[in-house]
Amino acid sequence: METKRPIVVKIGGSTLGSHDTTLEDVVTLQKRGLPLVVVHGGGNRVTEWLKRQGTPTSFVGGLRVTDERSLEMVAAVLGGLVNADLVAAVNSLGGRAIGMTGVDGNLIEGKIENAGLGYVGRIVKVNTKALEAILAAGFIPFIAPPCARSAEETANVPYLNVNGDEIAGELAAATSAQSLIFLTDVEGIRDRQGSLLHKLTAGEVKSLLASGVIAGGMIPKAEAALTALNTTPLVQIANGRLPHALIGAVAGEMAGTIISTIQVPSSMIPNWSVAHSV
Numbered sequence: 711m712e713t714k715r716p717i718v719v720k721i722g723g724s725t726l727g728s729h730d731t732t733l734e735d736v737v738t739l740q741k742r743g744l745p746l747v748v749v750h751g752g753g754n755r756v757t758e759w760l761k762r763q764g765t766p767t768s769f770v771g772g773l774r775v776t777d778e779r780s781l782e783m784v785a786a787v788l789g790g791l792v793n794a795d796l797v798a799a800v801n802s803l804g805g806r807a808i809g810m811t812g813v814d815g816n817l818i819e820g821k822i823e824n825a826g827l828g829y830v831g832r833i834v835k836v837n838t839k840a841l842e843a844i845l846a847a848g849f850i851p852f853i854a855p856p857c858a859r860s861a862e863e864t865a866n867v868p869y870l871n872v873n874g875d876e877i878a879g880e881l882a883a884a885t886s887a888q889s890l891i892f893l894t895d896v897e898g899i900r901d902r903q904g905s906l907l908h909k910l911t912a913g914e915v916k917s918l919l920a921s922g923v924i925a926g927g928m929i930p931k932a933e934a935a936l937t938a939l940n941t942t943p944l945v946q947i948a949n950g951r952l953p954h955a956l957i958g959a960v961a962g963e964m965a966g967t968i969i970s971t972i973q974v975p976s977s978m979i980p981n982w983s984v985a986h987s988v
């Protein structure tokens with residue numbers, strides 16, 4: 711990618727509440743000149759809307775089992791409601807954001823890998839053209855599932871559900887992001903005893919996945935971290951409910967989990983000085 715290497719941020723739907731400072735932080739970082747790419751979830755909102763329709767929902771390995779009705783709900787609620795809410799909030803805070811889904815500009819192309827999950831796409835290709843244009847114009851892309859169907863996908867639906875963590879990991883890898891930050895509803899990755907793990911290597915993440923210590927919604931985050939580490943030196947997982955968690959993460963002052971293949975002293979964490987200069 712020709713533009714400056716972005717910071718990719720995944721905002722978990724579970725963290726977004728009235729007292730959350732994440733969107734303020736996004737605007738502050740944009741004003742400091744950092745190119746941001748934001749991917750958001752909002753799975754709890756999808757579940758809530760499905761419930762209103764009397765449709766139960768289930769998860770396997772952190773991924774939503776997606777029938778046709780759930781797929782429509784993902785597009786309507788994440789790509790519509792949640793995306794518009796977030797973009798409107800950022801713009802009213804003085805930021806410059808543009809909402810899009812993985813379908814726009816064929817940003818994310820997916821293919822069904824496990825038919826048992828229904829219309830869940832696993833990402834097979836990323837097309838960053840539209841993203842680059844948005845970043846070059848000085849906007850923050852706010853990206854929601856669903857994703858486009860790859861040319862080889864034969865399912866009879868217009869698009870596929872794809873987990874937000876997976877989108878974030880693939881976008882970080884495709885843009886050689888300077889870092890990938892997951893804001894979620896827990897402090898970070900915990901070990902079997904429940905203690906927070908501050909620093910992990912890719913190898914350690916793989917064994918925590920294999921042993922089942924990383925479970926549920928943390929599985930796609932851990933897998934996305936491994937994807938991102940191909941080009942992105944640093945992945946952070948932090949509690950997005952803590953005030954200014956995002957600014958803290960960018961500044962290297964966060965209390966969550968850092969996953970990196972290299973030893974990262976604070977002075978080497980990208981944009982440390984930029985984050986502290988305002």
Ligand SMILES: Nc1ncnc2c1ncn2[C@@H]1O[C@H](COP(=O)(O)OP(=O)(O)OP(=O)(O)O)[C@@H](O)[C@H]1O
Nearest residue numbers: 722723724751752753894899900923924925927928
């Ligand atoms: N080893 C672990 N350490 C920490 N959390 C874990 C671990 N294993 C499983 N989890 C679960 O992962 C959850 C976070 O993923 P979850 O999908 O619920 O949130 P999110 O991705 O931030 O939000 P959304 O899916 O709406 O985007 C935690 O709330 C926790 O229950």
Ligand SMILES: [Mg+2]
Nearest residue numbers: 751753875927
């Ligand atoms: Mg999740």
